[in-house]
Amino acid sequence: xxxxxxxIDLNRCIGCRSCAVVCKMVNAQPxxxxxxxxxxxxxEEHMVPVGEYPNLSExxxxxxxxxCENAPCVKVCPVGATWTREDGLVLVDFERCIGCRYCIxxxxxxxxxxxxxxxxxxxRQGFERAGFDSNWYADGExxxxxxxxxxxxxxxxxxxxxxPRGVVEKCTFCVQFVDQGIxxxxxxxxxxxxxxxGDLDDPDSEISKVLKDRSAFRLLEDLGTEPxxxxxxxxxxxxxxxxxxxxxx
Amino acid sequence: xxRKYDIAMVIFGLLGLLGIAAFIYQxxxxxxxxxxxxxxxxxxYISMWAFYVGTAAxxxxxxxxxxxxxxxxxxxxxxxASLSAFIFAISAMLMALPDIGRPDRLLNLFQYPxxxxxxxxxxxxLSVYAILSAVYTYVQLQPRxxxxxxxxxxxxxxxxxxxxxxxxxxxxxxxxxxxxxxxxVALPFAILIHTVTxxxxxxxxxxxxxxxxxxxPTFIAAALTAGPAVVILASxxxxxxxxxxxxTYRLLAKVSAFSAAVLLFMYYNDFLVRQWWGNGREYxxxxxxxxxxxxxxxxxxxxxxxxxxxxxxKYDTFSGLVTGSLLLNIGILAHxxxxxxxxxxxxxFRVPVVMAGxxxxxxYPIALGEVRGxxxxxxxIFVSYWNYVPSAVEVAITVGxxxxxxxxxxxxxxxxxxxx
Numbered sequence: 180x181x182x183x184x185x186x187i188d189l190n191r192c193i194g195c196r197s198c199a200v201v202c203k204m205v206n207a208q209p210x211x212x213x214x215x216x217x218x219x220x221x222x223e224e225h226m227v228p229v230g231e232y233p234n235l236s237e238x239x240x241x242x243x244x245x246x247c248e249n250a251p252c253v254k255v256c257p258v259g260a261t262w263t264r265e266d267g268l269v270l271v272d273f274e275r276c277i278g279c280r281y282c283i284x285x286x287x288x289x290x291x292x293x294x295x296x297x298x299x300x301x302x303r304q305g306f307e308r309a310g311f312d313s314n315w316y317a318d319g320e321x322x323x324x325x326x327x328x329x330x331x332x333x334x335x336x337x338x339x340x341x342x343p344r345g346v347v348e349k350c351t352f353c354v355q356f357v358d359q360g361i362x363x364x365x366x367x368x369x370x371x372x373x374x375x376x377g378d379l380d381d382p383d384s385e386i387s388k389v390l391k392d393r394s395a396f397r398l399l400e401d402l403g404t405e406p407x408x409x410x411x412x413x414x415x416x417x418x419x420x421x422x423x424x425x426x427x428x
Numbered sequence: 429x430x431r432k433y434d435i436a437m438v439i440f441g442l443l444g445l446l447g448i449a450a451f452i453y454q455x456x457x458x459x460x461x462x463x464x465x466x467x468x469x470x471x472x473y474i475s476m477w478a479f480y481v482g483t484a485a486x487x488x489x490x491x492x493x494x495x496x497x498x499x500x501x502x503x504x505x506x507x508x509a510s511l512s513a514f515i516f517a518i519s520a521m522l523m524a525l526p527d528i529g530r531p532d533r534l535l536n537l538f539q540y541p542x543x544x545x546x547x548x549x550x551x552x553x554l555s556v557y558a559i560l561s562a563v564y565t566y567v568q569l570q571p572r573x574x575x576x577x578x579x580x581x582x583x584x585x586x587x588x589x590x591x592x593x594x595x596x597x598x599x600x601x602x603x604x605x606x607x608x609x610x611x612x613v614a615l616p617f618a619i620l621i622h623t624v625t626x627x628x629x630x631x632x633x634x635x636x637x638x639x640x641x642x643x644x645p646t647f648i649a650a651a652l653t654a655g656p657a658v659v660i661l662a663s664x665x666x667x668x669x670x671x672x673x674x675x676t677y678r679l680l681a682k683v684s685a686f687s688a689a690v691l692l693f694m695y696y697n698d699f700l701v702r703q704w705w706g707n708g709r710e711y712x713x714x715x716x717x718x719x720x721x722x723x724x725x726x727x728x729x730x731x732x733x734x735x736x737x738x739x740x741x742k743y744d745t746f747s748g749l750v751t752g753s754l755l756l757n758i759g760i761l762a763h764x765x766x767x768x769x770x771x772x773x774x775x776x777f778r779v780p781v782v783m784a785g786x787x788x789x790x791x792y793p794i795a796l797g798e799v800r801g802x803x804x805x806x807x808x809i810f811v812s813y814w815n816y817v818p819s820a821v822e823v824a825i826t827v828g829x830x831x832x833x834x835x836x837x838x839x840x841x842x843x844x845x846x847x848x
């Protein structure tokens with residue numbers, strides 16, 4: 180049985196947020212909505228180290244949906260619009276969600292996003308706030324993002340770039356690509372190659388080998404959500420590739 | 429009634445229209461017109477839902493007390509009590525409606541029910557409770573309806589039958605017997621609506637302000653405070669402050685005041701447990717109550733305390749009963765509102781940061797879900813604190829729905845032969 184998961188090597192993450200941007204673009208997220216976040220741990224501003232010189236720390240932590248084995252969002256959904264597919268992907272059916280937002284309350288990772296208004300209105304506001312005179316989307320059918328609607332085998336709508344209003348959405352591990360045997364966009368778009376995506380149940384897959392060799396951790400382990408996103412902790416950078424400050428700068 | 433009644437109906441009717449207009453506006457624009465956002469996803473509507481579930485308690489508790497525990501003092505006001513239970517159970521479900529992003533898909537609840545979701549079960553128990561209360565009210569009123577009928581404006585009196593004194597006596601006996609049969613069926617649901625509503629929140633391990641076994645008992649205590657207080661107000665409006673009803677009011681006032689005291693005990697017991705350790709998520713949730721939301725906490729506690737004192741001392745005066753009941757209800761309302769800020773503003777995803785000489789929990793920010801700022805005046809999309817204040821639309825819908833509910837309640841009270 181296939182069971183998809185992801186490993187993010189924090190040693191390789193440079194905090195560039197390419198994953199967040201490529202995710203947003205490919206998955207047609209309206210302005211204001213982000214499925215993928217990258218922040219500097221402990222810092223109020225991204226890319227600003229915490230601590231006092233010379234004891235500084237700068238760890239970047241990318242957070243997609245954890246696709247938990249014991250997903251609270253799946254358990255709370257009154258209509259089963261969020262469910263765990265056989266391959267372990269936690270998906271949202273855009274045509275079934277009633278918009279009660281119980282899942283947003285239940286998710287401890289804050290990855291779930293609600294369409295508070297018509298996403299086209301977000302786009303219009305986005306152009307307006309950025310100082311453009313006209314709404315480039317005002318006419319025509321074009322919307323950014325992967326252009327084809329995607330349905331699971333049993334016909335449930337899990338991706339569309341014409342997002343309905345009043346439904347919850349989140350990271351799908353790019354289900355539209357995974358179903359074609361292609362890795363998620365964030366994995367392919369990462370310039371540091373920090374992410375590995377694959378089948379956790381296949382002992383020969385790259386992800387299984389990486390997890391066998393190295394110690395990894397998961398986020399909020401104590402809540403028992405059993406995420407399928409694993410992190411390789413960052414090691415202190417010294418020597419090659421690291422920065423050493425001598426007596427004099 | 430008469431003139432005062434007409435004025436009240438006009439005011440509540442207008443408020444109801446305002447609420448419907450605001451609801452239509454929200455349906456057009458989307459939930460963006462509320463001040464809820466991704467990090468703070470439930471607000472005033474869900475507070476009111478929990479509040480109305482509580483006020484629905486009065487009815488069946490009163491009715492069951494009569495038929496199961498034989499508390500005859502409560503008998504004269506039983507129809508008003510069970511009618512209030514019906515109205516408020518419906519109101520609770522009605523109040524959840526504007527919170528739903530896709531009300532057009534509500535039938536999915538029947539088509540694709542997920543049994544592990546407690547929202548679904550809450551909907552089930554509330555519906556059953558509403559139906560039972562309606563049936564219970566009808567059973568109690570059956571003899572009077574046969575005798576006097578239901579008077580509907582413009583249509584006139586319906587369902588009136590020509591009955592002899594003997595037939596009426598028989599009807600009364602049947603009604604009494606059926607009420608006795610219904611009460612033990614209804615009582616478990618009267619308890620369940622509060623516990624299941626509490627479980628919706630109390631099962632969420634990621635929200636330390638709710639999580640745990642104490643929330644359901646406090647919901648019962650809050651319901652036994654608000655429910656009887658609402659029944660006192662409704663009975664005073666319908667039957668007035670009569671000499672022979674004094675023992676009834678006295679008993680209801682005692683139940684309400686005592687429950688409020690129990691609620692405060694359980695509440696502060698929880699505060700002490702959270703406070704003692706002095707650190708951690710449970711403690712931080714408490715600090716959000718005592719620092720950021722101290723004004724709401726002050727309202728809930730001072731109104732509850734004042735209500736307890738007034739009802740315990742002045743239960744034999746009209747003004748005392750009205751003031752005490754109102755104070756307790758406002759206190760419970762604030763108690764319901766404060767369910768949410770300390771739950772949401774404690775971001776569940778916190779990363780411990782340990783640096784030389786200091787350690788702290790860092791909250792991972794959440795995207796708001798709205799377009800913010802401009803090119804020259806950028807504002808953060810990712811926040812770890814959302815200062816939620818209900819928007820004008822939320823307030824208008826809430827107040828409007830309250831008007832609608834009161835309007836319906838008063839109309840039913842006039843139409844049905846609730847008086848002896």
